[in-house]
Amino acid sequence: MLTIQLIINALAVGSIYAVTALSFEIAYESTGVVNFSTGQLVTAGALVGASVTAIGPHLAPVAYLAVIVAMAALGLLFFVGAYLPLRNRPVLTVIIGTVAVGILVQNVSLLIWGPLPIAVASPVGNATIRLAGLVVPTHALFVILVTMVLILAVYFLLYRSPLGTQFRALAQDPETARLIGVPVMRLYALTWMLACALAGIAGLLLAPMWFVDVGLGDSLALKAFAAAIIGGFGSIPGAIIGGIAVGLAEVLGASYISSSYKDAIVFALMILFLLFRPQGLFGERVADRA
Amino acid sequence: MVEAPLLQVDALSRRFGGLQAVDKVSFAVPAGRIVALIGPNGAGKSTIVNLLSGVLKPSAGRIVLAGRETGGLPAHAVARLGMVRTFQNGRLMPRLSVLENVLLGADGVCGYGFADALLRTPRLRRQETQLRGQAMALLDELGLAGDAAREVGGMAYGKQRKLEIARALMQAPSLLLLDEPAAGLNSAEADELGRFVMGLRTRGLGILLIEHNMGVVMRLADRIVVVNFGVKIAEGTPDEVRADDAVLEAYLGRKAAHAAV
Numbered sequence: 001m002l003t004i005q006l007i008i009n010a011l012a013v014g015s016i017y018a019v020t021a022l023s024f025e026i027a028y029e030s031t032g033v034v035n036f037s038t039g040q041l042v043t044a045g046a047l048v049g050a051s052v053t054a055i056g057p058h059l060a061p062v063a064y065l066a067v068i069v070a071m072a073a074l075g076l077l078f079f080v081g082a083y084l085p086l087r088n089r090p091v092l093t094v095i096i097g098t099v100a101v102g103i104l105v106q107n108v109s110l111l112i113w114g115p116l117p118i119a120v121a122s123p124v125g126n127a128t129i130r131l132a133g134l135v136v137p138t139h140a141l142f143v144i145l146v147t148m149v150l151i152l153a154v155y156f157l158l159y160r161s162p163l164g165t166q167f168r169a170l171a172q173d174p175e176t177a178r179l180i181g182v183p184v185m186r187l188y189a190l191t192w193m194l195a196c197a198l199a200g201i202a203g204l205l206l207a208p209m210w211f212v213d214v215g216l217g218d219s220l221a222l223k224a225f226a227a228a229i230i231g232g233f234g235s236i237p238g239a240i241i242g243g244i245a246v247g248l249a250e251v252l253g254a255s256y257i258s259s260s261y262k263d264a265i266v267f268a269l270m271i272l273f274l275l276f277r278p279q280g281l282f283g284e285r286v287a288d289r290a
Numbered sequence: 291m292v293e294a295p296l297l298q299v300d301a302l303s304r305r306f307g308g309l310q311a312v313d314k315v316s317f318a319v320p321a322g323r324i325v326a327l328i329g330p331n332g333a334g335k336s337t338i339v340n341l342l343s344g345v346l347k348p349s350a351g352r353i354v355l356a357g358r359e360t361g362g363l364p365a366h367a368v369a370r371l372g373m374v375r376t377f378q379n380g381r382l383m384p385r386l387s388v389l390e391n392v393l394l395g396a397d398g399v400c401g402y403g404f405a406d407a408l409l410r411t412p413r414l415r416r417q418e419t420q421l422r423g424q425a426m427a428l429l430d431e432l433g434l435a436g437d438a439a440r441e442v443g444g445m446a447y448g449k450q451r452k453l454e455i456a457r458a459l460m461q462a463p464s465l466l467l468l469d470e471p472a473a474g475l476n477s478a479e480a481d482e483l484g485r486f487v488m489g490l491r492t493r494g495l496g497i498l499l500i501e502h503n504m505g506v507v508m509r510l511a512d513r514i515v516v517v518n519f520g521v522k523i524a525e526g527t528p529d530e531v532r533a534d535d536a537v538l539e540a541y542l543g544r545k546a547a548h549a550a551v
Contacts, residue, residue, distance in 0.1 A: 162418060165390045169383045176381040179345065180395060181369040181461060 005134050006251055012140035014247020015147035016206050020224035021231065021239035022154060023198035029171040029234060030191040031083065033094045037102030038199050039221030044105050045071050045200020046207040046216050050118045060123035063204060064146075071200030074105075075193035083192060109214045117211035126208065143205045150201065151240055158236065167191075219263075223250070226270040232280025241281055245269075294357065295320040296496040297342075297373070297465050302351035302361075304337055311337045313520045314351065319465060319496040324487065326499045326511035330540055334520040335500050336378065339469050342498070343375040344368035356464060374463035376454045378470045378500075384443035388434060388453060391442055392425040395460030421460075428456045432486065448479040455486070465496040472503045484510055508532070516540065 020042060027035045035041075048070045052063040082101050086094045122139040129136055158164040169177045170187050178184045202224075203217055210216065223246055231242025246266050253265035273280060295318035304312040312334045319325045329335050340346040342353060344365035353361040360368050369375075374395075382391050429435045432452045442450065451471055458466060468487070472480040484506055491497060501507050507514065507528070514531040516524040518540040524531055531537055 162393060162396075162414075162421075165386065165394055168386060168390075169394050172383045172385055173381070176377075176383070177394075179343070179365050179375075179377070179381065180457065181366040181374075182394065183366065 005136065006255055007248070008134070008136050008140055008144075010248045010251035011244060012137075012143040012247070013209075013251060014244035015143050016202050016220070016243075017224050017227045017246050018240045018243025019147055019150055019198055019202040019205065020220055021227040021243045022150070022236065023195045023202065024224060024228050025234070025236055025239040026154070026198065027191060027195040028228075029236070030167055031087075031094075031188060032091055033083075033098065035195060036095060036098045037078075037105060038195075038224065039217035039219075040102040040105040040109070041071065041074070041196050041199035042203035042206070042217030042220050043212075043214055044074065044109055044203070044217075046120065046203030046212045047109055047113050047118075047214075048200065049204035049207055050113070050120045050212050053121050054118070057121045060121050064123070064201065067200045067204050068197045071196040072193040074200075075196030076189060078196060079189045079192040083188060087188070106214055113214065115213065117213040120204075120207035120212055122208035139208050146201070146205060150198065154198075154236070163187075163190075223266060226266055228280075229270050230273050230280055232283025235280065235282040238280055238282035245281075294354075296356055297498070298352075298354040299342070300352040300354070302338065302341060302353065303349050304341055304346060305349045311520050312341065312517075315515075315517060315520070315522045316351075317515045317522065317525060319498050321464070321496045322491060322494045323512045324491050324497045324499055324510050326501060326507045326514045327517065328501065328504075328507055328514060329517040333517045333540075335517060336469070337520075338517070339375060339467055339498075339500055342368075342373060343467055369461055369463075372462070372464035373467065374458045374461045374465070375467035376458050376469055376471060378473065380447075380450050380454055382442045382450055382454060382457070385441060387439050388429065388442055388445070389422070389425055389438040391453060392428060392456050392460050393421060395457035396421045396425070396462075425456070425460060428459055432456055448475050451475060451479075452483065452486075455483075459490075463495065465498065466490065468497060468499045468501070470501055471499070472501055472506045477505075480506055 020038060023038055023041070024035060027033055045067045049063040049067045052066045053060045078101060082097045083094065086097045122142060124138040124142045127138050129138055129141075156164075158167055166177070166182050166187055169182055170184060174184060199217075202220070203212075206216065206220060224243065227242035227246040228239055229242070230245055231238025231240070246269075249269050250262045250266050254262040257265060297319040299318065300316050301314040302312055302316070303310070303314055315334075315338060317325065317327075327335055327338060337346065341348050341361070344360070344363050344367065348361045351361065352359060355368075355371055355373050358371060360371055360373060363371075383394065386394070426435060426438065429438055432455070434449060434453060434456065437445065437449065442453065445453070451474070455466075455468070455471065471487070472483055475483060480503060487497065487499070487510055499507065499510060511528055514524075514526065514528055515522060516531060516534070516537050518536075523536045523540060524534045526534070
């Protein structure tokens, strides 16, 4: 029984890693840029959500919509302010640009929200429900549900819509995509909006589990990075499975091995993958990428 | 002057630093006609195609498509106005399916927004169904319908060339730029492609054909424009061009040309 309870918690935490890793992947697939500001974007999302829920706890559901809108707007700003000016530079320059964006976002967050941790209510409250002898936090179930909805939405967007075909074409060969009339710049803008919105939602999902402060997303982004590597960088299903795997390793490792080594367990797993299966679980062969 | 041709190219020039790659080249492509652009390697054919399709900006001269100046517009804008190209070295998306590759052509020209795509509005669904039907019809015509769901990556080269034309046609062109469509095809495949291109001509498309395979050019072209060293050296019907001294000289060299005459 305890194991099942732990697994549900692990799935909830893993879901948050999966959503964050999804944010990584979408930016990486379409632009080739590893977004090092993901952690700070997660924090920004959590803080925006915290401000909305602070008005009144009944606004918690509205907070999700507000975070999507605010983070998409921030994504557009990211595109115009950082990606657009740097996009013709070597990709390393753009990556360092994302580090700068991260620092900027973190410090602006600090100016607006201050250094004190904020408690954020979940739209489903912080109750637990009993299910066949299991005690499960409602928020954990909510997190899993929201993640499934997000994954389905991303799946339909990428694999079942014309826009998705364009996205995947852009990921494979941006030059050809441009030449055959795919609106490349618009897709890059949408990419950053989507990546930021996903990161923001991950932050808001995490917020009721932890207290929110400006460092909230930093460690989360590292775990999501590990998830992306374990799942296979450049693979959307990999991000999801990788996220869940990291959640399981962390929660089960903490209860059965040692809670002080839970981070070490995750990163040891990542290092094992880098050593013995660098393409991850679902990674593509390097030759497939033009 | 009867009526303005579909595509009118006037004194088109392009300079790369000190090199005059294309020098005051003029020609026209009427609707429902196939005009071939030929010339030895390095004559400037590819530069001309790149200028027409918006990959390069002209240094001077005019490109007018159906009354609209397109010179200097970006590639996607040129495609939207109806001048669509295929690529010499086959630019398909290897990890998308055949059908997706063809639909990608249409995506560039049809108008739906991000919100449509996310919410799957009825408008988008209707458009999608219609475009899929159109794409399947095209694939059927090219004998590729059976491969619609396959990934392009492992397909035979001949099929990939045809697929590229299908994609270009999905962009609803009025003028098609075919950049060496028969390159790498065997003669049976080249014949089949030729018949298909002739079929497009009867639909009223204007076609500018860049091709090395002289058999294909002589059979298909209504008119041939010959360039060498960036300059137009001859223009006429296939028979006229075949008999032209300057053309023989460009292709065979001065001595051989004299010997042939």
